[in-house]
Amino acid sequence: MTQPPRSPRPSSPSRPTRAPKHSAPLWQLLQLTATVVQAVRAGRSLTSQIEAVPKDLRPGVQSLAFQVMRQWGRAIALREQLASKAPPPAADALLCTALALCWQDAAAPYPVHTLVNQAVEAARQQRTTQAQSGFINACLRRFMREREALVAQTDANPQAVWNHPLWWIERLQAEYPAQWQSLLQMAQLPPPMSLRVNPRHHSVAQYQAQLLALGMPAKAVGATGLQLDKAVPVHQLPGFAEGHVSVQDAAAQVAAPLLLQGREADKPWRILDACAAPGGKTGHLLACYPQARVLALDVDASRCQRIDQNLQRLGVQAEVRAADAAQPASWWDGESFDAILLDAPCTASGIVRRHPDVRWLRRPTDSEQLGQIQAQLLQALWPLLAPGGRLLYCTCSVFRSEGDETLQAFLQRNTNAQLLPSPGHLIPGHVPTGLPVMDNALGEHDGFYYALLEKDRA
Template identity: 75%
Template sequence: MKQNDTIHAHTMQGQSAPLWRLLQSTAAAVQATRQGRSLTAQLESVPAELRPGVQALSFQVLRHLGRATALRQCLASKTPPPAVDALLCSALALCWRDADAVYPIHTLVNQAVEAARQQRSTQAQSGFVNACLRRFMREREALVQRTDTDVQAQWNHPRWWVERLQADHPLHWQTLLTLAQTPAPMTLRVNTQHQGVADYKKKLDALGVPSQAVGDHGLQLGKALPVQHLPGFSEGHVSVQDAAAQLAAPLLMQGLDKQAEWRILDACAAPGGKTGHLLELCPKASVVALDVDASRCERIHQNLRRLGVQGQVMAADAGQPADWWNGQAFDAILLDAPCTASGIVRRHPDVRWLRRPTDSGQLAKTQAMLLKALWPLLKPGGRLLYCTCSVFKAEGDETVQAFLQRNTDAHLRPSPGHLIPGQPPAGLPVDHNPLGEHDGFYYALLEKRQG
């Protein structure tokens, strides 16, 4: 989105919108995030013609909000009203460093001031916005240097988040924080019921789209594509799924006969990516996909229809089996438990600002409750794969170790544990392909002892 001196951003319809309008909606997204609303939900309220530009700017701002907040504190020690503060911080996040500026800095400043003038909630303080940003342009180098010692400004994550990563991953915390500032790659899962990974790679090569094999069924793209441009996407030949998430189904079914009529539960299944993968791997399996949110269950239905596979989808609370379980035990259970999503902050840069220090501990209680509720549903000799898209140990190793202490019939099979982006994963089959770039994840495969 690098521009010269233009103040317009092109939209999907080929029209253009003034930059000040995009900045208004970007600032509204920052304000909403600070008030606890997810960026995904906020973007749904943005007019369709503005949404692509606003999403791109919002991602950039949220990745640099720590630095921007520290700079704003230097420029105005008293916190301005929320709408004014959000607009100021948005502008500062976009222009604090030349290498990351998506527009010329003088253009960003002019258009941020115009955004303030054009909006009732900020109009009265447009002069204040102008004064702060003009001062920043004059003193930028000194102001940036002044904020360099601020942990939140340096790493663009809350201080508590940085400290937790330092404690949980003393060797890799800097890698985790650095990677969080970069866009995540687009990774595909090839449906091998239709074709092999190598065959699909040839189709991408023919389109001029470079890719590399990752995992057992994945291809990581050198550049992102709209899904409608992917060969065979609407026919279910391929799905978009991160390389770490693609491990779930193969790990759960590792060493088992894929042609057997297994009875499998996918708890907390929405949007259905892992459900679909299970049915691709085990076409004769009977898979029950649960999600507590009925609207998200529709996403599961849509995914399974596109893939041409069938599973039983139920809107129900996995933690309350008495409300939905028919008493027939499962051979295998996949529990992708609710978590802080600290491992997918590259894809969702708002997560770092939405979470609170106590969230991990509270979610760990939910995870423990779900494990306790689902374990009795598993046959002796069956297996349960526990996973989260979190890099915090309270939601991974600590949860599983506590469960093992309370359940002597549970045995921990060889498992990857915490998957750290940028580090080779452990606990995978010897012949497993490298995962390339991937999200942060946790996996523990638990087996119920016979007798």
């Protein structure tokens, strides 16, 4: 394995945003953050754990938890230097939370001495960590005294340097020998907030002017997208509740216009959105093809409610059904589809900057297993496509086993499938060339994979 450069601590080009102001003491926020982190270490989603935090404290906890997850590799390595044997889970989560937040002065959301004092107070205030409060205090005081030497010792650990599991680092090195470092560095940065303007209400230029008048400058990306200079809560976006705009990454905005590119937009196409929740691409399909008859599926009934909510906000209609796309016998009526969008389940390795816990939740075997599920979905849905119809296979992953490898295996098994010009793997930080959609300057975007297939008419 290629050795990483020594301690690329300045790799974050800008200082992280300070945690939001709050009424609760910092020790309580640290306590809640450590509880969230402990749950993630037990295999639970960061998003679901943050949603369980009291609403008034949620912004502060989310800000801290995201930073902790982005620095978790370094935090674990430092804790191993301070204590070779891990303390009980609650104490370990709190100690590592403090180390993740304070190992760099420039990136610390609060002064380091304040973080240390409040972390010790958090240990004292909680029943599950009271017995280890002295241990946590001793570790953090030693860390403050010996910080430079301890950090230097962890610089030989790739997981500490890159803040990703070793298997993830090695996979990117093998699959992207020229870009693996930039991919890992990009994953550490907060993602941009990208919007998709609803052409039924405004042109991109008109909405851009509205934003500028409200002190929210944005640049155009893609055909109908804008990227804000600074993220804002969605309720501050003019006309958001009325469906004038949606939040959607620039790479995700490629799907709908690519699916039936070059064909008449106002025909009553029958379209299947096979894994539709939360409904962003469903809404975009109906914006691109307003006369289409869209069936939106998701295996989770509660997630189908989110599809309905999104479509209602946009003022469009689709048939939404809770069903397993891989089992067409349970939901298909026998009428072929003109187009199918398969945004397949994946590791989410392309959107790790938006979900920094993903890298710590995934296992080395997950990508191959999810690639097999994607292959099953492709094989199950292909017979539902009409002759001459198109299927767009996409994932928000940068791993080859959830993209090119799955596609090539499918093409070998299905000789009536033709691969049309497609983006393939869209890599964060690299503007693609030759993307077969108009206005392809995506700007900063997530990692995605796209393959557009057409079925022979014979």
